[in-house]
Amino acid sequence: MDTIYALASARGRAGVAIIRVSGPAAFEAARKLTRGALPPERQAVLRKIELDGEILDEGLLLLFGAERSFTGEAVAEFHLHGSIAVTGAVLRAMSTIPGLRPAGPGEFTRRALENGRLDLAQVEALADLIDAETEAQRRQAVRVLSGHIGQRVEAWRGRLLRAAALIEATIDFVDEDVPVDVTPEVREIATALLDEMQKEISASAVAERVRQGFEVAIVGAPNAGKSTLLNALAGREAAITSEVAGTTRDVIEVRMDIAGFPVTLLDTAGLRETDDHVEGIGIARAIERAGQADLRIFLLENRADVLPMTPEEGDIILLGKADLWEDANILSVSGKTGQGLDRLVERIGQQLSGRYDGEPLLIRERQRLALMDAAASLKVALAWLSSYDSRVELVAESLRAASRSLDMLIGRIGVEDILGEIFSSFCIGK
Known part of the structure; x- marks a missing residue:
């Protein structure tokens, strides 16, 4: 994989500018642009930033290992004096290092998604946090960025898996006597999940208004x-x-x-x-x-x-x-x-x-539609459970469909076609 770099702070004159490097050659880039041994990870040290003997600036160097970085891969950060000339000179120096290339819009965050550091709902919340103008928008984005949607989805999926396992047990042992009728427990699980999902769907309209x-x-x-x-x-x-x-x-x-x-x-x-x-x-x-x-x-x-x-x-x-x-x-x-x-x-x-009563879970239309699909699948499962000729194989498929919709909500499957649109709204350094 390429190693990418970009200015992670705002462009223009400032007290401090941050250039981020992420990828397998990040630590090597730090070696080539500074003198002396590399510092311990997550410990800021003062270093002269230079190339071919020419000092470009003096600033802080920070290193992060793959397991403890934002992107899920080796990261080096250069905290420099925030002048246009300094950042331009350091970025030009990085362009001469083999294996490094400029990052595209949102590429650091995309790597965090691909490496499992964030789920898609958290990525969307990060974009909302960057764009937040008011306190309500900030609170809402921070809550989702903290992983609330992912945690709730995992809890829902666990209960769906329990219901699906019960139903599929009756399919696996169709020619044998199953000692317990699992239908009441499956119906109870599906009914409770459907109620919780519908409440979140109803609350999502206000959360969307807070965003927009x-x-x-x-x-x-x-x-x-x-x-x-x-x-x-x-x-x-x-x-x-x-x-x-x-x-x-x-x-x-x-x-x-x-x-x-x-x-x-x-x-x-x-x-x-x-x-x-x-x-x-x-x-x-x-x-x-x-x-x-x-x-x-x-x-x-x-x-x-x-x-x-x-x-x-x-x-x-x-x-x-x-x-x-x-x-x-x-x-x-x-x-x-x-x-x-x-x-x-x-x-x-x-x-x-x-x-704006409570703390809505869903903050985007894409998330609402995914949860609506999951709820619709649960309704189908309950309908088959209540039918005269209950078809357990169709109940099982409906439960699996609900689980797939939840996976789409957090970006685990089936969202490749929308990733380009999502990350195009990010700035280059994020």
């Missing part, structure tokens, strides 16, 4: 102050404000962090009857996006206003022009003065937090 972000739409009549409110929440002039009705004709989006959740605020066109064709298109888009949003904020000018859409459970109804209201019990806000903004942000955070 929740959408919160601001809905109201023209001139209700929606754009002013959006600007106040965003802390900048994201939307044009005007006293002319119909100024907002398309959906304006602003990304925010609210209570640790990634949120995209949507400023929609004012909802009203109109003969203006272009404004009508904007209103139709507003209704469609608001209907698809995870949460809607209905901004009214007074308590007598009729809601332009039917609110769903959890939607927020508030009055604008909070500086004109004296009743503290009324949820109101002023985009101009900022009054009531803290209460509104708190309410949004409460609504989103209430939907």
